[in-house]
Amino acid sequence: xxxxxxxxxxxxxxxxxxxxxxxxxxxxxxxxxxxxxxxxxxxxxxxxxxxxxxxxxxxxxxxxxxxxxxxxxxxxxxxxxxxxxxxxxxxxxxxxxxxxxxxxxxxxxxxxxxxxxxxxxxxxxxxxxxxxxxxxxxxxxxxxxxxxxxxxxx
Numbered sequence: 001x002x003x004x005x006x007x008x009x010x011x012x013x014x015x016x017x018x019x020x021x022x023x024x025x026x027x028x029x030x031x032x033x034x035x036x037x038x039x040x041x042x043x044x045x046x047x048x049x050x051x052x053x054x055x056x057x058x059x060x061x062x063x064x065x066x067x068x069x070x071x072x073x074x075x076x077x078x079x080x081x082x083x084x085x086x087x088x089x090x091x092x093x094x095x096x097x098x099x100x101x102x103x104x105x106x107x108x109x110x111x112x113x114x115x116x117x118x119x120x121x122x123x124x125x126x127x128x129x130x131x132x133x134x135x136x137x138x139x140x141x142x143x144x145x146x147x148x149x150x151x152x153x154x
Contacts, residue, residue: 005080007099009053010107011035013073019066029062031055031069033077033099055079057101065104074108077101 014032021027037049055077057065069075079101088094 007077007079007081009033009035009055009075009077009099011053011075013069013071013075014052016071017066017069019062027059027062027066029057029066031065033075054096054098055101056082056098057104061101061104065101068106073106076105076107078103 011033014034017029017031019027019029033053033055035051035053037051039047039049041047057079077099079099081097082100083095083097085093085095
């Protein structure tokens with residue numbers, strides 16, 4: 001039986017990325033992305049709907065995101081959906097679904113144009129990471145070169 005868990009977004013950051021480090025030394029960043037959908041309702045009026053997505057990235061990708069992305073920046077993010085559960089301070093069960101980013105392309109560069117950094121330092125693939133789960137387990141596969149900040153072409 002085959003299954004697929006893949007999410008792709010193009011949107012704008014709703015807040016600056018928040019970088020943290022796990023006790024094992026692994027970088028993790030959280031940020032939000034807003035996407036818009038335009039449609040015509042039954043009365044023929046144009047409508048717009050905004051969705052807000054929580055995104056998390058691990059490792060080198062987390063470091064790059066925290067260094068180069070800021071609130072308002074347009075970005076392409078690709079990853080998988082993951083649902084986490086925890087107990088709130090009031091004892092109630094909480095649940096959230098977020099996108100675990102596995103690759104990212106920065107869009108809408110400083111000059112108003114689009115800056116596609118998918119070829120920078122990692123051959124022809126976007127910035128990506130082999131995310132390590134919070135348990136500190138080893139990455140599933142490490143098939144790209146490590147991206148050096150000096151190699152980013154801007």
